[in-house]
Amino acid sequence: MSVSNNTTKGPRGGQRFLSSLLVLIAFHLFTLEASAQNQPSGSSFTARLVNIEAPVNETFRYQATLRNDADAPQLYELGSEIPEGWRLAFKAMGSQLTSIKLEPGKTESINIELRPAYGAKPSKYNIPIYAVSEKDSLELHLEAVVEGAYELELTTPSGRLSDEIIEGEKREIHLKVKNTGSLPLTELSLSSNTPPKWDVTFSPAEIKQLDPGKSTDVVATLNVPDKTLAGDYVSKFTAKNAASTSTVTYRMTVKTSLLSGGIGVLVILVSIGFVFYLIRKFGRR
Structure with a gap:
């Protein structure tokens, strides 16, 4: 009886084993296919410099x-997560864009322009950049190290930007240079x-260093030549270095001196008298 039972169960056990083996093979093939579909394509998103200070x-x-x-072919959507108030632009082939299509095996250079918010505090900011398609999700990490700002203001202590002067005289103009x-x-x-x-000399003519929030006084001595016609004249004064420039426009009204005016009146009177003399002398003839 024991022999008979073993022979009847043998074929059924083999069938069950074969069925299990087929299921295992099918599951393994399905897993390989899913793994192949989810495997990264090898595409890349890189940058030559990832840390910039400015x-x-x-x-x-x-x-x-x-x-x-x-x-x-892949259509990559370009995006980023930037701090509030910052601005970012992607540029390629001379145009600004938000997405780009690449054929298989192709490479494209993309310029990324990042503008910090006005008044952003000096610090290091991490900026993630994304290029996402149906098959790829690429990420590039950039660093923007904000150093601060170079800002310069040239003005006058009172804010007044005009004055009067007599031709042939000199005038001292007080200026203020501020590091803002x-x-x-x-x-x-x-x-x-x-x-x-016209001639201008500055005292001092150079400033070695001006710290943030500080200011210094400068005297500009303006020399107006003799015989300058009366009227309004504009001069421009500039303070600058390699990082910043500030220019102020100053209007100077030139007036004629009393001596010059007296001489002019005298010349006119002499001319009138001479004409009157000629009329009397030659008019009798």
Whole structure:
């Protein structure tokens, strides 16, 4: 009886084993197929420089490279997570864009321009950049190190930007140079743009360093030549260094001196008297 039972169960056990083996093979093939579908395509999103330092009033510019190594064309949507008030732009082939299509095996250079918010505090900011398609989800991590701002203001202590002067005289114009930024300003120089033959000297003519929030006084001595016609004249004074520039326009009203006016009146009277003399002398004939 025991022999008979073993022979009847043998074929059924083999069938069950074969069925289990087939199910296992099918499950393994399904797992391999799903794994192949979810496997990364090998596409990449990289940048030559990922860390850039610059003042807050400048644009951070990164050069990135996007490559499609998938076996089909991919439409990549470009995006980012930036701090509030910041601005970001993607540019390629001379145009601004928000998405780009790449053929299999193709590479495209993408310029990323990042503009910090006005008044952003000096710090290091992490900026994630995304390129997402149906098959790829690529991420690039950039760093923007905000150093602060170079800002310069040239004005007068009273805010007045006009005056009067007699031709042939000199006038001292008091100016104030202010560092309104968050970074020190070094090697500042003063210059002028005046009407022809006018002359300006500055004291001091150079400022070695001006710390944030500080100001210094400068005296501009303006020399107006003799015989300058009466009227309004404009001069421009400039303070600058390699990082910042500020220009102020100053209007000067030139008046004729009393001596010059007296001489002019005397010449007119003499001319009238001479004409009257000629009329009396030659008029009798």
